[in-house]
Amino acid sequence: MEFIRLVKLTKTYHLGEMDVPVLKGVSMKVDKGEMVALMGVSGSGKSTLMNILGCLDHPTSGQYFLEGQEISRLTANERAMIRNRKIGFVFQSFNLLARTSALENVMMPLAYTAGHLSDKETRRRAIEVLTRVGLGDRMDHEPSQLSGGQQQRVAIARALVNKPPLLFADEPTGNLDSRTSEEILAMFQQLNEQEGITIILVTHDATVAGHARRAIRIRDGLIEAGAYTGSEDDLVGAAGGEAVP
Amino acid sequence: MRIYRTTRNSVRALRRNIMRSILTTLGIVIGVAAVIVIMEVGNGTSAQMQKRIASLGANNLQVIPGSAMTGGINYGAGSSMTLTPQDCDAIIRDCTAVRGAAPLVRANGTVVYGNNNTLPATIWGTTADYLAVRQWDLDEGLSFTDQDVRNAGNVCLLGLTTVAQLFGREDPIGKEVRLANVNLRVVGVLGRKGANMFGQDQDDVLIAPWRTIKFRINASGQTSPQPQYTQNSTATISNATVNSLANLYPNTAPQLYPAQSPTQQADTPQPVRFTTVNQIICAAGSTAEVHLAIDQISDLLRERHHLRNDQDDDFTIRDMTEVVNVFASNAKTMAILLLIVACVSLVVGGVGIMNIMLVSVTERTREIGLRMAVGARARDILVQFLLEAIMLCLAGGAIGIVFGRSISMGVEHFMHWPIAVSFVAIAISVIVSASVGLIFGFYPAWKASNLDPIEALRYE
Numbered sequence: 001m002e003f004i005r006l007v008k009l010t011k012t013y014h015l016g017e018m019d020v021p022v023l024k025g026v027s028m029k030v031d032k033g034e035m036v037a038l039m040g041v042s043g044s045g046k047s048t049l050m051n052i053l054g055c056l057d058h059p060t061s062g063q064y065f066l067e068g069q070e071i072s073r074l075t076a077n078e079r080a081m082i083r084n085r086k087i088g089f090v091f092q093s094f095n096l097l098a099r100t101s102a103l104e105n106v107m108m109p110l111a112y113t114a115g116h117l118s119d120k121e122t123r124r125r126a127i128e129v130l131t132r133v134g135l136g137d138r139m140d141h142e143p144s145q146l147s148g149g150q151q152q153r154v155a156i157a158r159a160l161v162n163k164p165p166l167l168f169a170d171e172p173t174g175n176l177d178s179r180t181s182e183e184i185l186a187m188f189q190q191l192n193e194q195e196g197i198t199i200i201l202v203t204h205d206a207t208v209a210g211h212a213r214r215a216i217r218i219r220d221g222l223i224e225a226g227a228y229t230g231s232e233d234d235l236v237g238a239a240g241g242e243a244v245p
Numbered sequence: 246m247r248i249y250r251t252t253r254n255s256v257r258a259l260r261r262n263i264m265r266s267i268l269t270t271l272g273i274v275i276g277v278a279a280v281i282v283i284m285e286v287g288n289g290t291s292a293q294m295q296k297r298i299a300s301l302g303a304n305n306l307q308v309i310p311g312s313a314m315t316g317g318i319n320y321g322a323g324s325s326m327t328l329t330p331q332d333c334d335a336i337i338r339d340c341t342a343v344r345g346a347a348p349l350v351r352a353n354g355t356v357v358y359g360n361n362n363t364l365p366a367t368i369w370g371t372t373a374d375y376l377a378v379r380q381w382d383l384d385e386g387l388s389f390t391d392q393d394v395r396n397a398g399n400v401c402l403l404g405l406t407t408v409a410q411l412f413g414r415e416d417p418i419g420k421e422v423r424l425a426n427v428n429l430r431v432v433g434v435l436g437r438k439g440a441n442m443f444g445q446d447q448d449d450v451l452i453a454p455w456r457t458i459k460f461r462i463n464a465s466g467q468t469s470p471q472p473q474y475t476q477n478s479t480a481t482i483s484n485a486t487v488n489s490l491a492n493l494y495p496n497t498a499p500q501l502y503p504a505q506s507p508t509q510q511a512d513t514p515q516p517v518r519f520t521t522v523n524q525i526i527c528a529a530g531s532t533a534e535v536h537l538a539i540d541q542i543s544d545l546l547r548e549r550h551h552l553r554n555d556q557d558d559d560f561t562i563r564d565m566t567e568v569v570n571v572f573a574s575n576a577k578t579m580a581i582l583l584l585i586v587a588c589v590s591l592v593v594g595g596v597g598i599m600n601i602m603l604v605s606v607t608e609r610t611r612e613i614g615l616r617m618a619v620g621a622r623a624r625d626i627l628v629q630f631l632l633e634a635i636m637l638c639l640a641g642g643a644i645g646i647v648f649g650r651s652i653s654m655g656v657e658h659f660m661h662w663p664i665a666v667s668f669v670a671i672a673i674s675v676i677v678s679a680s681v682g683l684i685f686g687f688y689p690a691w692k693a694s695n696l697d698p699i700e701a702l703r704y705e
Contacts, residue, residue, distance in 0.1 A: 051699050076623060080621065083620045084619060095611060095614075109619035111251065111254055112250075112616075112621045
């Protein structure tokens with residue numbers, strides 16, 4: 001089942017007089033419940049693509065369908081709602097609130113949506129996800145009292161608390177040692193397999209990308225490989241056509 | 246629900262940086278405290294100035310009888326006899342803007358004690374209220390009482406100049422001085438009042454109950470039908486045993502005409518002569534009430550004197566317009582000065598808050614980006630930062646009120662400066678500190694809400 005579909009997506013930044021095209025017509029597709037890696041060297045347009053996919057930014061042209069909804073022309077507020085309901089973010093640098101307990105960090109996104117939930121309910125949900133990432137006994141600890149792996153787990157719990165169908169992980173293991181990285185990646189795989197959450201891993205590391213079932217490679221603002229799963233026809237028919245500038 | 250959560254977010258954010266929050270608040274604390282101290286000490290000083298100016302007589306009103314006309318000749322203000330002690334009582338009773346009033350009866354004469362004598366500049370007969378009306382304290386002894394006034398008691402108060410001339414270093418209290426052959430016991434010495442605005446020594450004075458002055462001392466010039474008859478009929482059988490007032494007024498004029506018998510008297514009734522006073526002095530409740538007091542007194546007296554609408558007043562009311570005007574402009578200047586100083590300190594506090602909030606926005610850029618990434622709308626961020634600023638200001642305002650009150654109480658206690666609790670100042674500072682929070686908090690909050698989430702997340 002199709003979850004994300006990009007059609008001839010472009011993004012051009014305006015630096016003074018100069019136009020800098022970063023994405024030059026990207027078309028791709030991600031199915032529901034997939035775990036894909038978005039790969040590319042720095043400057044390839046990987047981050048820009050991720051920002052657009054994550055509804056943090058809007059494309060210059062082209063279309064972006066998320067669960068069948070065209071969202072490339074939504075206003076900033078509408079995009080905020082989409083982010084809140086459908087997308088969870090995990091960052092390289094964790095981005096936890098300092099001097100705030102793990103539990104409150106996890107509860108934070110609920111403040112912006114879960115108006116219908118009682119305080120008790122939000123608390124219960126936060127405790128539930130924290131337990132699921134294995135931090136049931138560290139809920140009152142502040143980020144400074146947690147190890148890198150534990151901090152990233154808090155961040156994952158925070159991303160999951162709204163029960164989003166889509167999870168973005170931007171270099172989630174970039175600040176972690178290899179053993180912890182393995183644990184975190186295993187957790188992503190588990191989430192993907194058991195909960196059916198669609199996961200997009202943004203990385204430049206082939207080892208990390210190896211944990212995903214498919215790698216989308218991006219280079220110079222175009223998708224080089226892996227834009228479509230499934231039939232080869234799609235790949236040839238669409239990506240092949242786009243690949244030639 | 247949403248606003249409640251945002252509020253909680255703000256509270257947590259403030260608590261997370263408790264030291265910074267306290268320092269931020271300090272600006273407003275000092276601003277509000279300054280406003281309260283300035284207003285309270287200023288008001289206290291202002292009230293004291295008002296009191297001092299009032300003791301010059303700024304609030305005093307003189308009610309003087311109108312002028313008498315005989316055969317086309319005007320005898321000048323005060324020459325007609327229309328004011329009575331009852332007028333004075335009515336003024337005290339009915340005029341709400343009048344704090345107090347006292348009738349005045351004038352006398353002249355040499356005061357004698359032992360081998361000293363002096364001619365006081367003024368001799369007033371009045372009631373015990375006079376001292377309160379003039380805001381005049383006693384140096385020694387006590388004032389005469391209402392009973393002394395009713396009974397025409399032989400008592401008097403002396404001004405310091407009079408005391409110095411009659412007694413030198415002797416203690417005057419309890420001694421008897423003589424005025425127009427009437428002995429008056431000195432019951433009190435008035436405090437120093439100095440010269441009035443026209444250079445007249447106000448301490449060169451003798452004050453006695455008005456009935457004493459009117460009936461014992463001034464009586465020589467007046468004829469009062471009843472005493473006249475009784476006194477001169479001591480020989481007649483009918484009244485011989487009755488009159489105890491016979492010796493009360495020793496200065497009645499020698500009788501030129503034979504006494505009338507009761508029958509003769511009934512046949513030729515003399516016009517009833519009511520007791521008049523030379524002046525009624527009133528004190529308005531405050532300088533602002535002077536004009537109201539004048540209107541009230543004037544209405545009351547016109548009614549009591551049965552004046553028709555087309556008749557002129559048979560009295561004149563004088564006020565200290567000049568002094569009152571000076572005082573009014575003085576108070577205004579003072580109020581403006583206080584306001585400006587207060588505003589400056591609040592603006593300084595507000596700018597302090599704005600600075601710290603701007604720093605806070607910069608410092609928390611990543612947090613803002615994160616909040617946006619997880620679904621906070623621009624408005625949520627704006628509201629959160631605005632709430633933070635307002636809460637800081639309100640907390641600062643509350644602490645500032647406590648702080649300011651303690652300072653001004655300290656000033657009152659240790660420096661003996663007068664203060665006046667100003668609820669207006671407290672209300673103003675609460676309102677102003679909230680609006681300062683809103684105004685100076687808006688820019689940083691707006692800046693925060695306009696951040697690009699991508700940039701903000703990447704911010705180092």
